[in-house]
Amino acid sequence: MKTLTVSVVTPDGPVLEDAYEMVSVRAEGGELGILPGHIPLVAPLTISAVRLKKDGKTYFVAVSGGFIEVRPDKITILAQAAEQPSEIDIDRAEEAKKRAEERLEQTKSEDLDYKRAKVALDRAMNRLDVSNK
Amino acid sequence: MASLRDLKDRISSTRNTKQITKAMEMVSASKLNKAEENAKAFVPYMNKIQEVVASIASGNIDVDHPMLNSRPVKKTGYIVITSDRGLAGPYNTNVLRKVYQDIQTRHQSKDDFVIIPIGKVGRDFCKKRELPLGKEIVGIPDQPNFAEIKEIASYAVDLFADEEIDELNLYYNHFISAMTQEVTATKVLPLTDIETGSGSVTTYEYEPDQEEILESILPQYAESLVYGALLDGKASEHASRMTAMRSATDNAEDIIDDLTLSYNRARQAAITQEISEIVGGAAAQN
Numbered sequence A: 001m002k003t004l005t006v007s008v009v010t011p012d013g014p015v016l017e018d019a020y021e022m023v024s025v026r027a028e029g030g031e032l033g034i035l036p037g038h039i040p041l042v043a044p045l046t047i048s049a050v051r052l053k054k055d056g057k058t059y060f061v062a063v064s065g066g067f068i069e070v071r072p073d074k075i076t077i078l079a080q081a082a083e084q085p086s087e088i089d090i091d092r093a094e095e096a097k098k099r100a101e102e103r104l105e106q107t108k109s110e111d112l113d114y115k116r117a118k119v120a121l122d123r124a125m126n127r128l129d130v131s132n133k
Numbered sequence B: 001m002a003s004l005r006d007l008k009d010r011i012s013s014t015r016n017t018k019q020i021t022k023a024m025e026m027v028s029a030s031k032l033n034k035a036e037e038n039a040k041a042f043v044p045y046m047n048k049i050q051e052v053v054a055s056i057a058s059g060n061i062d063v064d065h066p067m068l069n070s071r072p073v074k075k076t077g078y079i080v081i082t083s084d085r086g087l088a089g090p091y092n093t094n095v096l097r098k099v100y101q102d103i104q105t106r107h108q109s110k111d112d113f114v115i116i117p118i119g120k121v122g123r124d125f126c127k128k129r130e131l132p133l134g135k136e137i138v139g140i141p142d143q144p145n146f147a148e149i150k151e152i153a154s155y156a157v158d159l160f161a162d163e164e165i166d167e168l169n170l171y172y173n174h175f176i177s178a179m180t181q182e183v184t185a186t187k188v189l190p191l192t193d194i195e196t197g198s199g200s201v202t203t204y205e206y207e208p209d210q211e212e213i214l215e216s217i218l219p220q221y222a223e224s225l226v227y228g229a230l231l232d233g234k235a236s237e238h239a240s241r242m243t244a245m246r247s248a249t250d251n252a253e254d255i256i257d258d259l260t261l262s263y264n265r266a267r268q269a270a271i272t273q274e275i276s277e278i279v280g281g282a283a284a285q286n
Helices: A090-106 A112-132 B004-059 B091-106 B120-128 B146-161 B210-285
Strands: A004-010 A013-020 A022-027 A030-034 A041-044 A048-054 A057-063 A067-071 A074-078 B076-081 B113-118 B167-175 B181-189
Touching: A004 B004, A013 A048, A013 A057, A013 B004, A022 A041, A041 B210, A048 A112, A057 A112, A067 B004, A067 B210, A074 B004, A090 A112, B004 B210, B076 B091, B076 B120, B076 B146, B076 B210, B091 B113, B091 B120, B091 B167, B091 B181, B091 B210, B113 B120, B113 B146, B146 B167, B146 B181, B146 B210, B167 B210, B181 B210
Parallel strands: A004 A074, B076 B113, B076 B167
Antiparallel strands: A004 A013, A022 A030, A022 A048, A041 A067, A048 A057, A067 A074, B167 B181
């Protein structure tokens, strides 16, 4: 089966580089499934899980935003933070979730702090989600 | 001539200083290693983001984004990267001198610019001269990771986006080798000249469209420029401190050698004097 190389890169260094059969991501415009031979594409990602399929198994990577660059035989995911399930610090994510929830209760919805807390909550939930898979 | 005891004290205190500088040199050497690794790990990310930004920016002329356009400059922002601690040789002095000179030549009034100092030395420098300060950032760890730096970078980028400042400059020491670092001044925003880098530019499809992508990618690009400079600055800091401490150790060695020589000379002189006193005394008795 045809494969495409996927590399996930963050400012702190590469997270993963391997060949996969299919990649699904949640872009800002909606879900994208990418197979080998896709036309070159750039799309921003939401805080979500990237799914990588190989040999009937699905692997997950949690990304905190960033974007995806697709070429026919290569995909690069650039994110400011990205983790594989084994790398996720569950305690830290739980704590971040709690903190964000508290802050959401205290602040009003139009505050800048509210937006920040929302994003922080999304990130924490995403990490917890991925670590459970 | 100093007494034997004075010389002995000075030798032992110089030896203690030498031990400390030697230890600091070794600490800095290992931190430098780590800092170089960090800087290397960052390169793939930077290259890729630059490639994508360049291909969007060059591929289509009618893309427009406030960060790409220069506007009349009413207020300039300066990010100055210095260290929290001294004893780093000319590291801080060089970069601060350059900023100070540039500001003096470019601006008449203190309302025309704002400085965002990173590191205690830079902050204290600006406070002493009463230069206008934005947010001040101290206590950056020796091995910063992106999450810790993001806040600083977004703060500066937001200032530009909110039209608080119309230009953002970055002053730091560029790491060339362990022996050489060079003060570098770059303009981060507006992004007028994006390097196309090497290799061919690919034409992409954009999902949903170019404007949306620029909206999310340009701030990230600007932030990574700041982060890159910070990693570069950290590597320079450790290199500079290592070199400074090495020459301090060498100097201490020279001083110890000199002092040991004078000590031996003084000791010999004392012995000679004692002998001649005994001989003189014996001769007087006969």
